[in-house]
Amino acid sequence: MSTAAAPASIARPQVRLTQNLINGQWVDAADGKTFNTYNPSTGEVIAEVPHSSAEDVDRAVKAARAAFESGPWPKMSAREYGNLLFKLADLIEENKEELAALEVLNNGKPISEVMAADLPLVISTYRYFAGWADKVYGDTIPVDRAMGRFFTYTRKEPIGVAGQIIPWNFPLLMQCWKWSAALATGNTVVLKPAEQTPLSALRVAELAMEAGYPDGVINVVQGLGDTGAAITEHPGVDKIAFTGHYETAQKIMASASKTLKRITFELGGKSPNIVFADADIDTAVQGAMAGIFFNQGEVCCAGSRLFVEEAVHAEFVDRFKQMAESRRIGDPFDPATEQGAQISQEQFDKIMGYIESGKKEGAQCITGGERVGDKGWFIKPTIFDHVNNDMRIARDEIFGPVVTVLPFTDHKQLIAQANDTVYGLAAAVWTRDITKAFNIANNVKAGTVWVNCYNTFDAGAPFGGYKFSGQGRECGRDALNNYLETKTVWVNLGDE
Numbered sequence: 001m002s003t004a005a006a007p008a009s010i011a012r013p014q015v016r017l018t019q020n021l022i023n024g025q026w027v028d029a030a031d032g033k034t035f036n037t038y039n040p041s042t043g044e045v046i047a048e049v050p051h052s053s054a055e056d057v058d059r060a061v062k063a064a065r066a067a068f069e070s071g072p073w074p075k076m077s078a079r080e081y082g083n084l085l086f087k088l089a090d091l092i093e094e095n096k097e098e099l100a101a102l103e104v105l106n107n108g109k110p111i112s113e114v115m116a117a118d119l120p121l122v123i124s125t126y127r128y129f130a131g132w133a134d135k136v137y138g139d140t141i142p143v144d145r146a147m148g149r150f151f152t153y154t155r156k157e158p159i160g161v162a163g164q165i166i167p168w169n170f171p172l173l174m175q176c177w178k179w180s181a182a183l184a185t186g187n188t189v190v191l192k193p194a195e196q197t198p199l200s201a202l203r204v205a206e207l208a209m210e211a212g213y214p215d216g217v218i219n220v221v222q223g224l225g226d227t228g229a230a231i232t233e234h235p236g237v238d239k240i241a242f243t244g245h246y247e248t249a250q251k252i253m254a255s256a257s258k259t260l261k262r263i264t265f266e267l268g269g270k271s272p273n274i275v276f277a278d279a280d281i282d283t284a285v286q287g288a289m290a291g292i293f294f295n296q297g298e299v300c301c302a303g304s305r306l307f308v309e310e311a312v313h314a315e316f317v318d319r320f321k322q323m324a325e326s327r328r329i330g331d332p333f334d335p336a337t338e339q340g341a342q343i344s345q346e347q348f349d350k351i352m353g354y355i356e357s358g359k360k361e362g363a364q365c366i367t368g369g370e371r372v373g374d375k376g377w378f379i380k381p382t383i384f385d386h387v388n389n390d391m392r393i394a395r396d397e398i399f400g401p402v403v404t405v406l407p408f409t410d411h412k413q414l415i416a417q418a419n420d421t422v423y424g425l426a427a428a429v430w431t432r433d434i435t436k437a438f439n440i441a442n443n444v445k446a447g448t449v450w451v452n453c454y455n456t457f458d459a460g461a462p463f464g465g466y467k468f469s470g471q472g473r474e475c476g477r478d479a480l481n482n483y484l485e486t487k488t489v490w491v492n493l494g495d496e
């Protein structure tokens with residue numbers, strides 16, 4: 001992850017784009033309905049955005065279908081798909097401060113993080129998949145000679161129209177993970193941003209049109225869950241890519257089953273972050289901080305179950321608490337701010353509910369546990385100590401700045417405890433002992449394992465989950481397969 005410092009200050013943006021983008025046109029919902037989008041750091045309404053109905057979704061899907069079947073898009077070469085993505089990445093880079101400001105305004109995350117983490121990842125990921133576009137190809141297959149002489153080969157073809165439904169915690173990055181792989185492989189897309197964060201996607205869509213995407217290749221429909229459901233039900237959509245809660249994924253799977261859509265999911269987690277007594281405690285404490293408090297804890301792979309070996313538990317927790325208490329919370333536009341606001345009243349209430357539940361279940365809240373200020377949705381970094389794995393706060397994804405510390409002694413039970421969750425997105429281990437590190441890396445059921453690090457991401461490194469944390473992988477070569485069909489062609493070469 002880049003560590004580029006945020007500029008001294010970034011201007012608060014003017015919100016210009018709020019409409020849907022369908023077939024290259026900016027349009028309102030057909031029935032004129034809207035919903036409000038908020039600034040999480042003040043609780044104030046920023047703008048009204050179209051609440052799209054099934055009719056709007058139908059228009060977007062028809063545009064995406066026409067662009068896929070008969071527009072200029074299917075006649076373009078893979079190299080042109082790559083060049084368009086390179087162009088888009090360049091335009092995002094040229095406009096990164098404006099995009100960062102929109103993200104901060106609508107999400108509440110600190111500007112320093114958006115500039116150091118979100119945007120560099122977005123730009124490098126568009127470029128990474130731009131590079132793949134003209135390197136996707138099939139095989140020639142040696143087949144049984146007894147049947148005759150054949151030239152048999154595979155073609156990698158785009159699936160078609162991809163419906164993409166994304167969450168609010170990393171709006172620009174989630175759009176990028178969905179668009180970059182889909183567009184590099186020649187699909188067309190209908191994106192529904194999260195209702196909490198509709199704004200930044202529209203500016204990227206405008207830049208994509210400027211880059212030269214033909215009308216209908218990219219479409220953005222704004223809306224709530226019912227808008228997402230209309231995408232999953234639409235028979236003209238070939239594939240759904242979703243990031244969010246597993247209960248929503250269950251609904252999507254049921255709905256998409258009627259038309260047997262291809263599906264990939266990136267869902268939540270309750271990731272174990274394991275600190276052995278032989279670890280470098282200073283870096284492990286910093287890793288625990290980044291693991292849970294990065295992005296206000298609104299991270300699918302947050303290290304929310306912190307297993308600490310008993311021998312260093314007291315010392316570790318003491319330093320961790322001090323660091324948590326020194327964290328700067330407040331105006332996300334202030335470059336010195338380390339932690340911004342939670343996304344919404346709903347998430348704020350959910351997190352506060354878990355804090356109450358942890359106290360009732362007998363865990364010790366050693367710091368935090370309360371709101372900061374009286375406007376906006378800010379919550380203090382919160383540490384629960386002496387948690388056991390059966391408590392609700394250790395089982396459910398809280399998706400906020402709340403960590404559960406679980407002291408351990410028995411190394412054999414540790415793996416079983418770490419895996420005792422429905423989730424399997426990520427895990428981390430802090431140790432100087434290579435045997436312990438590999439033991440965890442091999443035996444924990446998770447899509448990513450970090451050894452002496454946390455939250456490192458790269459466009460080339462596959463990311464996704466075991467179990468309830470998802471299916472399929474984003475980033476890396478693996479992500480291309482989310483958007484490809486394999487066609488096998490047999491050519492009879494006749495007699496020699």
Ligand code: NAI
Nearest residue numbers: 166167193194224225228229244245248267268300397399
């Ligand atoms: P959600 O899963 O309900 O929403 C994510 C997206 O799905 C949004 O765009 C939403 O409009 C859409 N959606 C909602 N219902 C739908 C349906 N029936 N069909 C199709 N699309 C639908 O997540 P929500 O309500 O925003 O957050 C609830 C919890 O989910 C969070 O507290 C957190 O635990 C988890 N979550 C996990 C994320 C991750 O990165 N894995 C991201 C966001 C939330």
Ligand code: MG
Nearest residue numbers: 225244245248
């Ligand atoms: Mg929901």
